[in-house]
Amino acid sequence: MTDSPEYTPPKVWTWNKGSGGRFANINRPIAGPTHDKELPIGRHPLQLYSLGTPNGVKVTIMLEELLALGHNGAEYDAWLIKIGDGDQFGSGFVSVNPNSKIPALMDRSGPKPIRVFESASILTYLAEKFGAFLPTEPATRAECFSWLFWQMGSAPYLGGGFGHFYAYAPTTIEYAIDRFAMEVKRQLDVLDRRLAESEYLAGDDYTIADMAVWPWYGGLVKGWLYEAGEFLQVQDYKNVVRWADAIGNRPAVQRGRMVNRVFGEPSTQLHERHDASDFDTKTQDKLNPAG
Numbered sequence: 001m002t003d004s005p006e007y008t009p010p011k012v013w014t015w016n017k018g019s020g021g022r023f024a025n026i027n028r029p030i031a032g033p034t035h036d037k038e039l040p041i042g043r044h045p046l047q048l049y050s051l052g053t054p055n056g057v058k059v060t061i062m063l064e065e066l067l068a069l070g071h072n073g074a075e076y077d078a079w080l081i082k083i084g085d086g087d088q089f090g091s092g093f094v095s096v097n098p099n100s101k102i103p104a105l106m107d108r109s110g111p112k113p114i115r116v117f118e119s120a121s122i123l124t125y126l127a128e129k130f131g132a133f134l135p136t137e138p139a140t141r142a143e144c145f146s147w148l149f150w151q152m153g154s155a156p157y158l159g160g161g162f163g164h165f166y167a168y169a170p171t172t173i174e175y176a177i178d179r180f181a182m183e184v185k186r187q188l189d190v191l192d193r194r195l196a197e198s199e200y201l202a203g204d205d206y207t208i209a210d211m212a213v214w215p216w217y218g219g220l221v222k223g224w225l226y227e228a229g230e231f232l233q234v235q236d237y238k239n240v241v242r243w244a245d246a247i248g249n250r251p252a253v254q255r256g257r258m259v260n261r262v263f264g265e266p267s268t269q270l271h272e273r274h275d276a277s278d279f280d281t282k283t284q285d286k287l288n289p290a291g
Contacts, residue, residue, distance in 0.1 A: 026083050031098065037090030042077025042274055045109035049079050049093060050102045052261030052269075054159070054215035054225070058119045059103045060273070061211050061256030062126055062133070067276065068252040071130045073109065078259045078273040120152050123208040133208045144202035147194075147209035155216050157183045158225075167226040181232060184220075188237045191217055195239035210247060215257075218244035255279055 015029050041047055046063070050056035066074035081087045081102050088100040097104035097117035105122050107114040107129075116125045127134035135141040162180035165173055191213070194201060201209040219225045221234040221244050228234075235241065247253055258270040258279065270278060 026086065026088070031094075031100065033091040033094040034086060034089040035091070037087070037092055039090070039092035039096065039106075040077075040079055041106075041108075042079075044075045044077050044274075045107060046074065046076035047079070047106040047108060048076050048260075049081050049096060049104045049106075050260045051081050051083055052257070052259060052263075053102065054155075054219060055101075055119045056103045056260055057215040057257055058212050059105065059122050059126075060259040061215070061253050062123055062208065064252035064256040064259075065211070065250075066126065066130050066132060069132055071132065074126070074130060075275075076273070080260050080262070080271050082262075118152075120148050120212060123148070123212060127208050133206065133211070135202060135205065135207060140203050140205075144207045144209045147201040148212050150190075151209070151212045151216065154187050157187065158216055158220065162228075163226050166228055166231070185232060188217065188220075188232070188234065188240060191243075192237040192239045195243045200243070206247070210243075214244065214247045214253070218247060222248065 039047075039049060048059060048063070050059060052060075060078060063074050063076050063078075081093065081104075083102065087093060088097075088102060093104065094100055096106055096115045099117060101117070103117075103119055103122060105116040105125070107116065107125075116122045124134070135144050157180055162177070162184045165176040165180060169176070191201075198204070200206050201213060216225070217240060220232070221229070221237060221241050223229045223234075258268055259273045260271065261269045262271060263269075272278075
């Protein structure tokens with residue numbers, strides 16, 4: 001590894017549009033829309049605007065799991081938000097999520113549409129709306145929320161920290177990679193110790209905590225994130241691997257992972273989802289790697 005030249009921060013930071021590496025065009029130090037663009041609205045009460053990244057996958061897994069339980073009110077339209085093209089900065093998307101991040105949900109089932117943003121907030125909202133995947137017994141419920149928010153606090157180290165500097169940064173910085181690799185391995189150890197004593201994160205039952213953590217840390221040990229499995233020796237975390245395999249084998253999880261996915265094998269992608277039959281009849285307009 002090589003370090004970048006020694007850097008002395010200026011007295012006043014200024015925005016350098018040329019910095020930021022692979023994702024420079026989606027990062028900026030100001031909020032708000034950059035252009036006018038209304039969001040499409042489908043025929044279902046739940047309208048999801050997302051992309052098949054780990055944060056987006058949390059919600060599509062939840063929706064598919066709810067449908068698998070027979071909650072017909074969880075039928076949804078999933079619209080693709082191409083963050084590389086700046087869709088998240090359109091006026092319609094910003095009105096649903098002022099933070100301009102996926103996923104974002106509009107619930108149009110009531111007299112007044114309700115917006116919900118931030119993945120953990122969406123998972124909690126849906127769990128409470130449908131009475132599923134969120135324990136009611138106080139101690140187990142508290143455990144579920146603790147692991148849900150553990151993920152929200154930990155993911156920046158895995159994604160924005162380790163993932164960015166290991167896989168995407170324009171300069172290889174040994175200190176940054178070492179710092180975040182150490183933290184990610186600590187987090188994997190935290191999970192492994194918990195899963196040595198419990199089948200799922202909140203206890204005996206599968207909950208929204210598992211749905212939140214699995215796309216990130218399950219994806220890491222399955223080799224889907226950053227091609228960093230060997231580097232981090234993820235096979236050593238045997239309880240995490242066991243848990244990741246068990247969740248990954250669930251049909252609803254497999255469907256949810258396909259929705260709004262625009263990378264990988266074409267057979268694993270469903271750019272938009274408007275009906276359950278879309279998984280079986282992936283027409284070219286819904287499955288178009290160039291679209």
